[in-house]
Amino acid sequence: MSESFSASEMYTWMEEGVPHLYLDVRNEADFSRFHVEGPQDIELLNIPYFDFLEKPEETVAKLDASRSVRVICAKEGSAQFIADMLEEFGFGDIQWLAKGIIAWGNVLVAKQVPTPDHYELWQFNRPGKGSCAYGLIHKGELMLFDISKNLEFYRNFARARNLSLVAVFETHLQADYISGGPSLASEFEVDYIAHEGDFSSSNVTYRAVVDGESIGFSKAGGPSVLCTHSPGHTPGSTTYVIDDKYMISGDTVFIVSVGRPDLGKKVVEWAKQLYATLKNRISVLPDELMVLPSHYTDWTKEANGDHLIINDFGTVKALNESIYALASEDEFVSWVEANMRPQPEEYNRIRRVNANIETVDLATAEELDLGKNQCAASQG
Template sequence: MSKSFTAADMYGWIEEGIGHLYLDVRNEDDFARFHVEGPNNIEMLNIPYFDFLEMPEESTEKLDDSRSIRVICAKEGSAQFISDMLEEFGFADVQWLANGIVSWGNLLVAKQIPSPEHYEVWQFNRPGKASCSYGFAYNGEVMFFDVSKDVSFYQRFAEDRQWRIVSVFETHLQADYISGGPSLAEACGVDYLAHDGDFATSNITYRPVVDGERIGFSGAAGPSVLCTHSPGHTPGSTTYVLDDRYMISGDTVFIVSVGRPDLGKKVVEWAKQLYITLKQRICVLPESLAVLPGHYTDWAREADDAYLIMNDFGTVKALNESIYGLESEQAFVSWVEEHMRPQPETYDRIRKVNAHLDEVDAATAEELDLGKNQCAASQG
């Protein structure tokens, strides 16, 4: 009987560059919609499990039996079935992904960001979504930003370090994943902080953040969070500057590209807003700030040597000269329009769920939540 592996094992192998051959046995549509990607090249084959049923010899011949094979499917049943079959065909090292592709989609990888000693900053990378949430901890207290739906992860993370969760921030009303922010804040009895521009019409209890406001930990001393309203991707988008060193930029500034302003179907209006935001509110921030974005598109270009998705703002501006260098509102709007592409049809529904204007059961939430983000205005 073949053995299983976890999504966390897989992340580790990919990061370390261990050269397994990954075999995804889901149907071709589901594979095309979402599959495993990572910071290093992944050798990946998609052969649906029913091909192995119908044509066992031909399908198996496509695989090198001297390789270690790691099999992926939707839940785990088919991957286990195919792994057992490959073992019978004489493959020596075959394992299957426990709990299926969803466990990869939900995996969060915690990495500490270099910081001054008296506080900690953490990036929680969700490789299956290509999105990042953050933790900011000082003196036994922790603030979280843009948390994803698995709130128990953040609770455990804080408990393990004996930190008290003191506030939960949202950079904007997310369209591409289901936010865990409101439930985490409620479970901890703390404020859920977000901007009226996105949340005024929601059914969520939140504490509005105000442009220019500084929010600290419970003592008077210690670092603080500066709230900078940065509309464009959404009307309420807010950039949080931690200790004048880090910019939690949500979907406004990415390491490569900027957040697309066409998701609200008011492309020109929101694109103009984003242009003003970038020129007047973002580009005036120090170039030494470390950009900590809500998403990335391409690991290879956007991660640093420690696989952190971050870079200093000066470098980010240089990397995106073709965007930041646009010298008129009209040129910027044209650039946005040229790069527009359809948004996934699930985004409207996710926005409503995140505003508590629509309720879905756990299975539907899981289905809506799966898959890589499409939040950047341009693709590379």
């Protein structure tokens, strides 16, 4: 009988470049909607499990029995079934992904961002989604930004370091994943801090952030969080500048591209807001600020050598020169319109869940939450 591996192990193999052959046995439609991607290129094959049932010898012959093969499916049943079959065919190093692709979609990887010694900043990367949350720590207090619904991860993170949660921030009403912010804030009886531009018509309990306000820790000497309203991707998008050194940029500034302003179906209005935001509120920030975005699309372009999604704002502007150099509002709107593409159909429902206008059971939440983000205004 073949053995299982965990989604976290899979991330580690990818980061370390372990040369496994990954075999995804789901149907082609589900595979094309969402599949495993990691910090380094991997060898990934999609052969639906029913091919192995229908023509076992012919299908198995497509694989090299001397390779270590890691089998992936939706839940785990089919992966285990195929792994056992491959073992019977004489494959020596076969394992299957425990709890399936959803487990991969929920993996979080915590990495520390280099900071001055008196505080800590953590990036919580969710490779299955291409999204990042953040944690800021000063003298036993923890602030969280843009967290996903994997609350147990954040509880454990705080408990293991003996931290008390003091605030949960949201950069904007997320459309591509279900936020864990309101639940965790309510559980720990701390403020859920967000902008009324996105949340005034929601059923979420929140503390409205004010443009230009600075939010700090209770003990003296900690880093400040300067809140800068940066509408465009959404009307309430807010950028949090930490200690004049880091920009938690939400879906406003990405390492590659900027946040798409067409998700709210008011593309011209929001694109104009985004143009004004980039020109008047973001471009004026210092080049030395380190950009920490909510999303990324391409590891090779957006991660640094330590697999952190980070770069300095000067470099970010240079990487996206064609966007930042657009000379007029009209040109910017035209560029947005030229790069528009459909948004995944589940985004509207995720927004409703994040605004607490609709509640869903866990299975529906997992299904809605699966898939890579489509938040950037341009691709490739």
